[in-house]
Amino acid sequence: MRLVLRAQRKSVLPREAGAAPLDIVIAIMAFLAALSLCAVLIAQRTAQDWRRGLAGKLTVQVLPPAQGPTQPALARETRAAVRVLETTPGIFSAHELSEAKTERLVEPWLGKGALVADLPLPRLVDASVVPGMRVDLAALRRRLKKVAPDGYVDDHRHWLARLSRLADTIMWSAYGVLGLIAIATTATAAFATRAGLAAHHDIVELLHQMGAHGSFIASAFDRHYLRTAFSASLVGALLAVILFIVAGGLEYVGLKPMAHLPPLALGMGQLAWLALIPLAGGAIAWATARLSVFAALRNIY
Amino acid sequence: MVRFENVGMRYGPGPEILRDVSFVLEAGSFTFLTGPSGAGKTTLLKLLYLAEPPSRGLITLFGTDLATASRHLFPALRRRIGVVFQDFRLLDHLSAFDNVALPLRLSGVRIEDFRQDVEEILTWVGLGSRMQARPSTLSGGEQQRVAIARAVVARPDLLIADEPTGNVDSDMGQRLLRLFFELNRLGTTVLIATHDRGLIATGRSQEMRLVDGRLVTMPTVRP
Ligand SMILES: Nc1ncnc2c1ncn2[C@@H]1O[C@H](COP(=O)(O)OP(=O)(O)O)[C@@H](O)[C@H]1O
Ligand SMILES: [Mg+2]
Numbered sequence: 001m002r003l004v005l006r007a008q009r010k011s012v013l014p015r016e017a018g019a020a021p022l023d024i025v026i027a028i029m030a031f032l033a034a035l036s037l038c039a040v041l042i043a044q045r046t047a048q049d050w051r052r053g054l055a056g057k058l059t060v061q062v063l064p065p066a067q068g069p070t071q072p073a074l075a076r077e078t079r080a081a082v083r084v085l086e087t088t089p090g091i092f093s094a095h096e097l098s099e100a101k102t103e104r105l106v107e108p109w110l111g112k113g114a115l116v117a118d119l120p121l122p123r124l125v126d127a128s129v130v131p132g133m134r135v136d137l138a139a140l141r142r143r144l145k146k147v148a149p150d151g152y153v154d155d156h157r158h159w160l161a162r163l164s165r166l167a168d169t170i171m172w173s174a175y176g177v178l179g180l181i182a183i184a185t186t187a188t189a190a191f192a193t194r195a196g197l198a199a200h201h202d203i204v205e206l207l208h209q210m211g212a213h214g215s216f217i218a219s220a221f222d223r224h225y226l227r228t229a230f231s232a233s234l235v236g237a238l239l240a241v242i243l244f245i246v247a248g249g250l251e252y253v254g255l256k257p258m259a260h261l262p263p264l265a266l267g268m269g270q271l272a273w274l275a276l277i278p279l280a281g282g283a284i285a286w287a288t289a290r291l292s293v294f295a296a297l298r299n300i301y
Numbered sequence: 302m303v304r305f306e307n308v309g310m311r312y313g314p315g316p317e318i319l320r321d322v323s324f325v326l327e328a329g330s331f332t333f334l335t336g337p338s339g340a341g342k343t344t345l346l347k348l349l350y351l352a353e354p355p356s357r358g359l360i361t362l363f364g365t366d367l368a369t370a371s372r373h374l375f376p377a378l379r380r381r382i383g384v385v386f387q388d389f390r391l392l393d394h395l396s397a398f399d400n401v402a403l404p405l406r407l408s409g410v411r412i413e414d415f416r417q418d419v420e421e422i423l424t425w426v427g428l429g430s431r432m433q434a435r436p437s438t439l440s441g442g443e444q445q446r447v448a449i450a451r452a453v454v455a456r457p458d459l460l461i462a463d464e465p466t467g468n469v470d471s472d473m474g475q476r477l478l479r480l481f482f483e484l485n486r487l488g489t490t491v492l493i494a495t496h497d498r499g500l501i502a503t504g505r506s507q508e509m510r511l512v513d514g515r516l517v518t519m520p521t522v523r524p
Contacts (some may be wrong), residue, residue, distance in 0.1 A: 012392070012395075012403070013394075014393075014394035202390065203392060206390050206392065207403075207407070208379075209350070209351075209352060209379060209384065210379060210380070210384075210403065210404055210407055211375075211376045211377065211378070211379030211380030211381075211382075211404075211407060211408075212376065212407050213376050216407065301351065301352065301353055301354050
């Protein structure tokens, strides 16, 4: 019975022996597509992290006064700024950044040691905003001016906007690359199906002559290319998944595989998106093969 | 069943291969198309089995005027025709059995229902023991018999055979001819092209002779 069923399903096309180049190209395309998709996911997540990290924060910077003794004025204005912040609606905590912390912040630019100790560094006050609340910045600035004329409010909005723009740029570039890969895959598949059709022209013609409908002939071809493209792009996508799992693992044990990049570790939920790639690869090859067959059949009487 | 009216045929810009060919084949008839090599027999058959459109003239097949019929009807018309090609055109990646089963698969018959038909016809043409063989491992005569089995297995309304006994000895030739007559007795209209006039002496049949692209003998029933 099983033998009978297998005979029924036996393709009217021979198994392709020389399809390896197509497999390789599609696997590479899928790998690149997976990388672009991961870039989208990482950019999305990083932008979200930044937003979450900065959105709830306000910083007041108290600069050293232009004249008069520096340290007493700085200390007085900073304490006043903390009090103002604490009594501002929408802010639930405010505290001064310790001198040590401030020094660490400027260390990359100024180095450390005696030189820094003598420099009048600005004092920083960090405030946390109640999530979902908007702070009236204009009012805050007015109140601050009265008690701490050298204090300046920074709500990071400007940074957030720039980071968002950066993340958006990365995302749209990655979408663009995905689009290009889809086009290249389509072109490759079209080329391969056309070559396959030419190689099996005798079979196509015979089936056509025997009264096979276009859809019967097309399904023999599209199934073949669907299978080829699906498995090849599955391999490519899996390679990318392995790459990202390894990168995530390295980060987990404290190694950063690539400097200057946000964390590469992707969650399983995000990696699941990569399952779209073999589906898309298979669908592209399937549709292209079908269209090629119908185009070829239109040229036969 | 088949009507040609003033049919002319040329390949591309080439010379006219068929000129003013007119004839009628009645349903249930058995006809030999004879003529020297290069006379245009294969070309005439191609028009008939819908492999090429005529350059001019009218062809009516199963009551359908091919010039005005929708192309969507052609697959159904083609499935009513069994063809033995001069060059066999077997698929080499399929066994003899699967080659013969192909027309049945195309008409959507389930394999449980056609296995016996295929085995029967292959046994009739003397290939009962070679059903799983690849065509390339068969001799020319054996391949021809597979091609014949494939053409007749679906009991077509019209059987067209192009030099179907060219590669077999006369004993097998007579045996295959008996198969065609048997099929004809069951209702299939048969048209066989051959340059072997010795073949046509057998059975109740008519002859149509083509010389240099023109019909010189109209179908006439022989005794
Ligand atoms: N596909 C083709 N293209 C151009 N000329 C062809 C083609 N097929 C056959 N011919 C020409 O048509 C003529 C008749 O050929 P054919 O129909 O095969 O004759 P027969 O079957 O009687 O030997 C020959 O001169 C042949 O060269
Ligand atoms: Mg011929």
